[in-house]
Amino acid sequence: MTWDHFIYFALPAVLLWIAASALALQSPKKLLPTLLTILGLGVFFSFIIGLWISLERPPLRTMGETRLWYSFFLPVAGLITYQRWKYRWILSFSTILSAVFIAVNIVKPDIHNKVLMPALQSPWFAPHVIIYMFSYAILGAVTLIALYYLVREKKIPDKERIMDMADNLVYVGIAFITMGMLMGAIWAKEAWGHYWSWDPKETWAAATWLGYLIYIHYRLRKTSKNKISAIMLICAFVLLQVCWYGVNYLPSAQGRSVHTYSVR
Amino acid sequence: MNNSRKIWEKPWDYTEGFIVAGGIALAGTLLQFPLGNINPVDFGSPVNIIIGALFVAGLLCCHFLLKGNYIVGWLSSVRSTLPALLVMLLFIVILGLTPQFTIYEPQEHLPGNIFSRMGWYRMTTSWTFVFLCFYMLTILGFTLLKKARKLQSWRRLGFYLNHLGLFIALLGGLLGSGDLQRFTMTVAEGNTEWRAQDASGNIRELPVAIELDTFKIEEYPPKLVVIDNRTGKILPENRPESYMFEAIGKTTQLNGNTIELLEYIPQAAIVRDSVFTNVVPMPMDGAATALKVRVTNPSLKEPVEGWVSNGSYMFPYQVLYIDEATSVAMPVQEVKKYTSQVTVFTKAGHTEKAGIEVNKPLSMEDWIIYQYSYDESMGKYSKTSVFELVRDPWLKVVYTGIFMLLAGALFLFIAGPRK
Numbered sequence: 181m182t183w184d185h186f187i188y189f190a191l192p193a194v195l196l197w198i199a200a201s202a203l204a205l206q207s208p209k210k211l212l213p214t215l216l217t218i219l220g221l222g223v224f225f226s227f228i229i230g231l232w233i234s235l236e237r238p239p240l241r242t243m244g245e246t247r248l249w250y251s252f253f254l255p256v257a258g259l260i261t262y263q264r265w266k267y268r269w270i271l272s273f274s275t276i277l278s279a280v281f282i283a284v285n286i287v288k289p290d291i292h293n294k295v296l297m298p299a300l301q302s303p304w305f306a307p308h309v310i311i312y313m314f315s316y317a318i319l320g321a322v323t324l325i326a327l328y329y330l331v332r333e334k335k336i337p338d339k340e341r342i343m344d345m346a347d348n349l350v351y352v353g354i355a356f357i358t359m360g361m362l363m364g365a366i367w368a369k370e371a372w373g374h375y376w377s378w379d380p381k382e383t384w385a386a387a388t389w390l391g392y393l394i395y396i397h398y399r400l401r402k403t404s405k406n407k408i409s410a411i412m413l414i415c416a417f418v419l420l421q422v423c424w425y426g427v428n429y430l431p432s433a434q435g436r437s438v439h440t441y442s443v444r
Numbered sequence: 445m446n447n448s449r450k451i452w453e454k455p456w457d458y459t460e461g462f463i464v465a466g467g468i469a470l471a472g473t474l475l476q477f478p479l480g481n482i483n484p485v486d487f488g489s490p491v492n493i494i495i496g497a498l499f500v501a502g503l504l505c506c507h508f509l510l511k512g513n514y515i516v517g518w519l520s521s522v523r524s525t526l527p528a529l530l531v532m533l534l535f536i537v538i539l540g541l542t543p544q545f546t547i548y549e550p551q552e553h554l555p556g557n558i559f560s561r562m563g564w565y566r567m568t569t570s571w572t573f574v575f576l577c578f579y580m581l582t583i584l585g586f587t588l589l590k591k592a593r594k595l596q597s598w599r600r601l602g603f604y605l606n607h608l609g610l611f612i613a614l615l616g617g618l619l620g621s622g623d624l625q626r627f628t629m630t631v632a633e634g635n636t637e638w639r640a641q642d643a644s645g646n647i648r649e650l651p652v653a654i655e656l657d658t659f660k661i662e663e664y665p666p667k668l669v670v671i672d673n674r675t676g677k678i679l680p681e682n683r684p685e686s687y688m689f690e691a692i693g694k695t696t697q698l699n700g701n702t703i704e705l706l707e708y709i710p711q712a713a714i715v716r717d718s719v720f721t722n723v724v725p726m727p728m729d730g731a732a733t734a735l736k737v738r739v740t741n742p743s744l745k746e747p748v749e750g751w752v753s754n755g756s757y758m759f760p761y762q763v764l765y766i767d768e769a770t771s772v773a774m775p776v777q778e779v780k781k782y783t784s785q786v787t788v789f790t791k792a793g794h795t796e797k798a799g800i801e802v803n804k805p806l807s808m809e810d811w812i813i814y815q816y817s818y819d820e821s822m823g824k825y826s827k828t829s830v831f832e833l834v835r836d837p838w839l840k841v842v843y844t845g846i847f848m849l850l851a852g853a854l855f856l857f858i859a860g861p862r863k
């Protein structure tokens with residue numbers, strides 16, 4: 181299976197997720213939206229598996245491949261939130277964001293390429309990147325919540341409920357981002373001889389981590405302001421973007437990062 | 445919050461936090477001007493152990509002797525934490541935006557501006573950065589000690605794993621950099637080597653020796669691309685296409701050309717005279733990979749046919765001209781795997797045979813031996829292998845912290861925010 185087949189899996193998956201979102205908005209019953217979301221995830225995941233098999237390596241190396249996982253984990257994050265905290269509109273949010281990333285992959289498909297550099301041939305590769313992509317998806321959902329808050333601040337009836345949801349999700353997100361980062365450190369020790377070298381990608385990962393730590397600690401105090409909290413979340417997500425792909429364009433990182441594996 | 449409160453009037457809040465954190469950064473910068481960057485080697489054992497012991501003892505003394513002291517209390521609250529983390533973040537962002545140089549690079553090679561003297565181009569060994577780390581550690585330490593007094597609970601365990609884990613990993617990493625030793629060792633097939641080179645180029649004899657029994661490189665199959673004759677860039681420029689060889693008889697589309705694979709010689713000699721290029725099998729070192737292809741496209745009157753090769757240290761590469769503007773070419777093959785079969789000896793008398801690869805280092809006493817590089821000018825026929833030997837006595841400390849943080853992350857996930 182190659183990127184040429186992507187649309188035949190992505191389209192049905194997105195349609196299933198849209199149906200799930202619509203049903204969730206209309207009725208408080210959770211069963212059908214959950215099943216439809218899972219079905220969509222199944223369709224989408226079968227493409228990932230197919231690509232994995234045809235590439236003979238996990239599809240986690242290039243930007244397009246990480247976008248693929250990101251669009252997979254967004255509905256996962258949405259579904260967990262929906263199940264755990266019963267926010268009925270979250271599925272629509274995660275579906276829209278996922279669709280955006282799917283659209284990027286359709287418009288700008290990746291190159292079919294089997295090459296996996298020796299440094300990436302490690303049992304840490306898949307868990308490290310997958311955990312990171314999951315946390316990015318959760319934190320993407322948090323960013324949507326923060327934007328929602330800032331745009332509609334005056335009209336939100338229950339502000340605390342929204343901020344609680346942001347807190348809940350940030351804790352999940354930072355838990356996974358911490359695991360991703362530390363697994364990366366252990367892997368770096370095995371591959372490059374040191375667990376932390378302040379390589380540009382590592383530096384921005386540390387900045388992202390600190391960004392969310394700042395939010396967590398700020399929220400511990402009762403004097404914290406919702407608006408400032410929401411702005412913090414957006415700033416932290418900007419740092420995350422720099423870490424994810426921004427480093428590829430930073431002049432300070434040109435030719436220096438050992439972590440850029442995009443095809444040239 | 446009381447808005448009419450003056451700065452330094454109690455209770456101290458974020459404002460004071462920013463002033464203190466900024467003051468710490470400023471103090472570091474003022475030391476940076478006369479002293480230059482910190483060379484971790486100057487802080488090797490026992491200096492780092494003494495610093496670490498004094499630091500922890502200092503925290504404990506302040507905590508127990510200055511019970512109820514206002515500043516110690518403030519230093520274990522979010523009011524000092526938040527500004528500390530924000531200032532740290534600011535410097536990490538600067539670190540991420542400025543090109544970084546190693547401590548071994550002569551000062552003349554760095555940009556000659558004020559930031560250079562402030563240590564920003566070697567941020568992680570600057571006094572400013574290290575001071576901020578210790579300030580963060582101070583807050584972490586006092587916070588941990590303060591919490592130790594209160595009732596234990598399930599949630600508290602998560603708090604401890606995170607904060608103590610970070611304290612241990614960060615302190616261990618900082619102090620451990622003084623004892624970290626890294627060498628590269630180049631060994632030729634059949635030879636045994638005790639000497640290695642450090643980052644500044646000094647040669648030293650190590651307590652471990654490596655005998656290189658064999659060195660092997662495995663490559664991915666060759667690829668074909670269409671390039672622009674003038675620039676050498678792979679076409680189409682916005683989304684470069686390539687085809688990885690699968691089998692003879694296959695056809696592929698590259699940049700609007702149909703390319704048919706006619707013949708494949710994985711080990712070939714390329715003999716050129718003024719008129720002809722002859723490609724013949726040559727099963728020995730130095731042989732190149734060669735593919736014979738036939739190219740057709742709508743603007744060609746008749747197909748173009750010929751050999752393409754990425755060459756070797758013996759033979760030049762060979763492209764096939766399609767027309768004035770474009771050619772078929774074969775980029776250098778990507779390395780799939782490289783393995784050194786070695787026998788490692790130590791002065792203490794241990795011997796071990798092993799295969800070392802990237803991601804599969806070998807641990808020998810307190811050294812870890814990594815596959816690092818090879819003779820790239822020889823490509824896959826390299827007869828030498830380059831290893832990196834690393835000794836990090838503080839690794840266990842850092843790993844203790846890392847595993848506590850990993851466990852703490854699970855707590856964050858399961859327990860969620862405090863309500």
Ligand code: HEM
Pocket residue numbers: 354358393396397400520521522525529580581583584587599603606607610862
């Ligand atoms: C430089 C690093 C850090 C500093 C200086 C710091 C400092 C603090 C302080 C002062 C508190 C307030 C304790 C209280 O009075 O309740 C706190 C709480 C907390 N911190 Fe940190 N922290 C740091 C790193 C971390 C990390 C790495 C994590 C997790 C990834 C974390 C998670 C938390 C949590 C969850 C709480 C709330 C604890 C509770 O439930 O009482 N902090 N931290």
